[in-house]
Amino acid sequence: MKNENGTGSVYKLKGKRRKCWVARVTVGFIDGKQKRKIIGTYETRKEAQAELLGYLNNPVLYSGKTFKDVKDLWYSNYSKTVSDVTLRNVGNQLKKLEVFNDEKIKDLKLYTLQKFFDDLDSAYGSKLALRSALNMIFEFALKNEFIETNRIKFIELGKNEKIVERKIFTTDEINILFDNLDSENKFVKKMTYGTLILIYTGLRVGELMNLKTKDVDLEKNILSIIESKTSAGVRKVPISQKVIQLFKDNIDYSKEYFFFNKKGGKYNYPNFFEQFQTMLELLNLERHTIHDTRHTFATLLNNANANSTSIIKLIGHSDFSMTENVYTHKDIEELRKAVNLLN
Numbered sequence: 001m002k003n004e005n006g007t008g009s010v011y012k013l014k015g016k017r018r019k020c021w022v023a024r025v026t027v028g029f030i031d032g033k034q035k036r037k038i039i040g041t042y043e044t045r046k047e048a049q050a051e052l053l054g055y056l057n058n059p060v061l062y063s064g065k066t067f068k069d070v071k072d073l074w075y076s077n078y079s080k081t082v083s084d085v086t087l088r089n090v091g092n093q094l095k096k097l098e099v100f101n102d103e104k105i106k107d108l109k110l111y112t113l114q115k116f117f118d119d120l121d122s123a124y125g126s127k128l129a130l131r132s133a134l135n136m137i138f139e140f141a142l143k144n145e146f147i148e149t150n151r152i153k154f155i156e157l158g159k160n161e162k163i164v165e166r167k168i169f170t171t172d173e174i175n176i177l178f179d180n181l182d183s184e185n186k187f188v189k190k191m192t193y194g195t196l197i198l199i200y201t202g203l204r205v206g207e208l209m210n211l212k213t214k215d216v217d218l219e220k221n222i223l224s225i226i227e228s229k230t231s232a233g234v235r236k237v238p239i240s241q242k243v244i245q246l247f248k249d250n251i252d253y254s255k256e257y258f259f260f261n262k263k264g265g266k267y268n269y270p271n272f273f274e275q276f277q278t279m280l281e282l283l284n285l286e287r288h289t290i291h292d293t294r295h296t297f298a299t300l301l302n303n304a305n306a307n308s309t310s311i312i313k314l315i316g317h318s319d320f321s322m323t324e325n326v327y328t329h330k331d332i333e334e335l336r337k338a339v340n341l342l343n
C-alpha cells in the first residue's frame with residue numbers, strides 16, 4: 001500500500017514469514033533515484049502503518065541511536081556541570097551499564113532493565129546510585145526525542161536491608177587520617193578532618209552538616225547540637241582534646257556553617273557521601289560507611305571504660321547495644337571526662 005508522495009509506504013513480502021509487513025520511507029535521491037530506508041518488519045499491516053506514522057512524526061526516534069550513543073552525548077554535557085569527584089563516581093556506575101551499549105535505546109524495555117537490576121549483586125545504595133545515573137541518561141534521551149517515555153523510576157531495587165555488622169576505624173586507619181591533615185590535596189584535607197571530627201564527637205553526618213558556627217563554643221569547648229533526627233539527638237557534646245585543634249584551625253566565623261562546602265554554604269549528603277568514599281579510596285583505607293564513624297566513637301568510649309549512660313548521652317541515642325537501655329541527665333563535666341578518655 002502506497003501513501004502520498006513523501007509519506008512512505010507499507011507493503012507485504014512474499015512467502016511465509018511471521019513478520020511479512022514492511023514499512024519504508026524515501027530519505028533522499030542519488031543520481032535521480034530514490035534512496036529508501038526500511039523502518040522495520042511487522043506481523044500486521046496495522047503495526048507497520050503505526051510505525052510508519054510514528055517515524056514521520058518523529059524521525060529522530062527512529063535514528064537508531066544506541067544506548068552508548070546517547071550515553072556519550074549526555075556524558076559530554078553532564079561532565080561540564082559537576083565536580084571531578086562526582087564525575088568519577090558516576091563514571092564508575094556507568095561501567096556497569098556497558099552491557100547495553102549496542103542496544104538501541106528506544107528498544108530498551110522496562111522488563112529488560114528490571115531483570116538487570118534484579119540480577120545485580122550490589123548493595124541497595126549502589127543500586128540506587130546506578131538507577132539515578134540511568135534516569136539522567138533517559139531523561140536526556142526523552143528531552144532530545146530519542147525515546148518517547150522514561151520509565152526508569154519504575155525500576156524496583158528490592159528491600160533496603162540495613163547492614164547489622166559495622167566496621168570500626170582501626171588505630172592504623174585513624175593515624176593515617178591524622179597524617180593527612182596537611183595533605184596538599186585540599187579535598188583530602190577537608191574530608192580527613194571532617195571524618196576525624198565525626199569519629200571523636202560521635203555526631204551523625206547530618207548533625208555535622210547542620211552544625212552552625214555560632215553553636216561551636218571554643219571557650220568552653222562544647223558543641224550545641226540543635227538540629228538532629230531525634231529528640232535525643234539535641235544535646236551538648238564536649239569537644240575531645242584529640243580534635244580541639246581541628247576545630248580551632250578550621251572554624252571560619254564569617255561562614256554560617258562550621259563544615260562548609262567550597263562555595264561557603266551548607267554541604268548536602270550526596271556530595272559528602274561521594275567525597276567520603278573517594279577519600280577512603282585515595283588513602284587506600286578499607287571501605288566504610290559514614291555511620292562507622294559513630295560506631296567507632298562509641299566503641300572507643302566503651303573500650304576506655306567510659307560510663308555507659310555518658311556514652312548514650314554523647315551519641316544522642318536511647319538504645320545503644322553495648323550499654324544498658326537507660327537515659328538520665330549528666331552534667332557536662334562528666335561527659336567531658338568521658339570524651340577525654342579517648343586516645
